[in-house]
Amino acid sequence: MSHAEHAPAAPQTPKVPTVRTHHGDAFTDDYEWLRDKDSPQVRAHLEAENAYAEAVTADQAQLREAIFNEIKARTVETDLSVPARKRGWWYFTRTAEGSQYAIHCRVAATDTGDLAADWTPPAIEAGVPIEGEQVLLDGNKEAEGKPFFSLGGMAVTEDGNLLAYAQDNAGDERFTLRIKDLGTGELLPDSIENVFYGLAFSPDGTRVFYTVVDDSWRPHQIKAHTLGTDPATDTVVFQEDDPGMWLGFDLAADRTELLISIGNSEYSETLTLDLLDPHAVPVMLVSREHRILHSADPLTLDGQRAYVITHDRDALNNMVSLLRIDQLALPFAQQRWETVLEHRDTVKVEGTAATATHLVVSVRKDTTERVVVLPLEGLGTAAQQPAVEPAFDEELYTCSLANAELEAPMIRLSYTSDFTPARVYDYTLADGTLLLRKQTQVNDYDPAKYRATREWATAADGTKIPLTILRRADITNETPNPVLVYGYGSYEMSMDPGFGIPRLSLLDRGVVFVIAHVRGGGELGRSWYLEGKKLAKKNTFTDFVDATKHLLDTGWADPKRIVAMGGSAGGLLMGAVANLAPQLYAGIIAQVPFVDALTSILDPDLPLSALEWEEWGNPIEDADVYEYMKSYSPYENVAALPYPKIAAVTSLNDTRVLYVEPAKWVAKLREQTTGTAPIVMKIEMDGGHGGASGRYEGWKTRAWDYAFALDTLGLNPAGA
Structure with missing residues (x-):
């Protein structure tokens, strides 16, 4: 002093x-x-x-x-993430001692017919490249000579051939979108300035979706860029003109739908866009006029499309309902919303994700975040099976969903507490087995x-x-x-x-x-x-x-x-x-x-x-x-x-x-x-x-x- x-x-x-x-x-x-x-x-x-x-x-x-x-x-500087499988590749990041930024990598996956084996991450060592490893993006090289570097999104085409990424070199969250050919390592001519967070490819890899902000830096447009064309001709998929509403999008788990979300902290709206039809236009799922704060996840049940909706309709802490596609043509008051998880005063439902066989629900209970899992079989009916919560031995912890791939027999969970360094678990959906994939190492640290x-x-x-x-x-x-x-x-x-x-x-x-x-x-x-x-x-x-x-x-x-x-x-x-x-x-x-x-x-x-x-x-x-x-x-x-x-x-x-x-x-x-x-x-x-x-x-x-x-x-x- x-x-x-x-x-x-x-x-x-x-x-x-x-x-x-x-x-x-x-x-x-x-x-x-x-x-x-x-x-x-x-x-x-x-x-x-x-x-x-x-x-x-x-x-x-x-x-x-x-x-x-x-x-x-205390930091183990040369480290790597647990590989996560998406389609035919295992994706992961590496960090190296002395380097500021992560290196994004992948290695080809194999399919033997044994689901457990095919979804077991490959053994990868920190600092040691493995046969067939491919660098998608090296943040350190991208940042060279620039005052700032941050990624606003990355997406890979379904066939794994193209990478879209957005980077900010000023810190003002104004990103430049680029496309990289992962076979040759070359950048395509396509370059789009001033995009916002979030990127997604169409299933055929010919279009990339992104958001654009208005003068007040509010995302107000979702655009589609067709590769090889002038960005000035990009199509406006949706535009939100209400200055009090935020616009964004997510991909369905099967990558066939784009879920367009518009909302604020009190109510929201969701539209869906069929990505398999290049001429499709957004279709209303839940309108803002109903003043319901919600989120939606598409899935397929008994061969029919349906939407799992987390919402606060007569449910302050949210509940989960099932809305089948045949209900969308009906007036809102006549739609049948089948209860999946009812409202509880002591549990806040945060959202959902789906695999081909299970629904994963993020909840907040006793102040902390955790997940519960239930099978899709019988969902929303009297035959629905009870939700199961993976068990941990600490009172105060955070367990969140890190990844839920459609075809996977397991989900990836992130776990931490105030004195437990980050852990990565795979939770086997069939029997509830928790497999510890990684315990983050910390030098000179004793939690006791x-x-x-x-x-x-x-x-x-x-x-x-x-x-x-x-x-x-x-x-x-x-x-x-x-x-x-x-x-x-x-x-x-x-x-x-x-x-x-x-x-x-x-x-x-x-x-x-x-x-x-x-x-x-x-x-x-x-x-x-x-x-x-x-x-x-x-x-x-x-x-x-x-x-x-x-x-x-x-x-x-x-x-x-x-x-x-x-x-x-x-x-x-x-x-x-x-x-x-x-x-x-x-x-x-x-x-x-x-x-x-x-x-x-x-x-x-x-x-x-x-x-x-x-x-x-x-x-x-x-x-x-x-x-x-x-x-x-x-x-x-x-x-x-x-x-x-x-x-x-x-x-x-x-x-x-x-x-x-x-x-x-x-x-x-x-x-x-x-x-x-x-x-x-x-x-x-x-x-x-x-x-x-x-x-x-x-x-x-x-x-x-x-x-x-x-x-x-x-x-x-x-x-x-």
């Missing part, structure tokens, strides 16, 4: 008043001028912010390097040295808030400890148990890492989300404060050594908490923080703003929403308070949370704070929403955040 006292003065941010008026309320914004990304003055200011952040945190450099080296040392437990804090309104408390096994609450509290609490996203090597560097230094599962997330079902959105959004913020107070009341936390951390919408949480209870925290780390939420959502032309209306409300049209958002939006509520040490970490090319939000927030915090703690902004000039690209750069980013936290907690050996 002493070094910060001798750091140079913070950048002076000029005030250029701009008045924003809505619903008769005039708000003067002194720092809106920072939005002009191309302005030399703005660029100079951002560079000055980086220089100041570097100066303030200079004595953390050694600690950052130590954390980075610990992450690197750590503990993960669940506690429940009580909110001011009596609601019980789940907390996950992670620490070294020798640390208890008999004496107070340095604590980092992490939260998110938006979009029904759950903070599920999962192993992370970087976190060990905090735990090993005696920090208790706490995840506050606040309202607005999805840990306790749909109601948990609804109680933390729109006009109930403040519950997210007060839950986090009450969770922190619980840690103090139960002896876990040293009152002078608590750091809060969150990113994106969790960064909004950080900004709100800074205004609500700055005295509780020694420091706050806000990663790509959504701290100027009201300004952004009031401008539908900004990236993705209109889509946010279903999460926060529409402050443009609704005066009550405007007033409510203004009462908690961090930027508008910065006041003369003793703010703690704060770091805002952002990226220049982020299209989800623009860099201007933390830039304005930091300027206003410095202007208003009555405290003396430094407030810094670190901006990645070549990164996107996830920061810089490449695994080593990602480790450096995490090391920066954690070093800042440790320094704030008094655990930096170089600090006073």
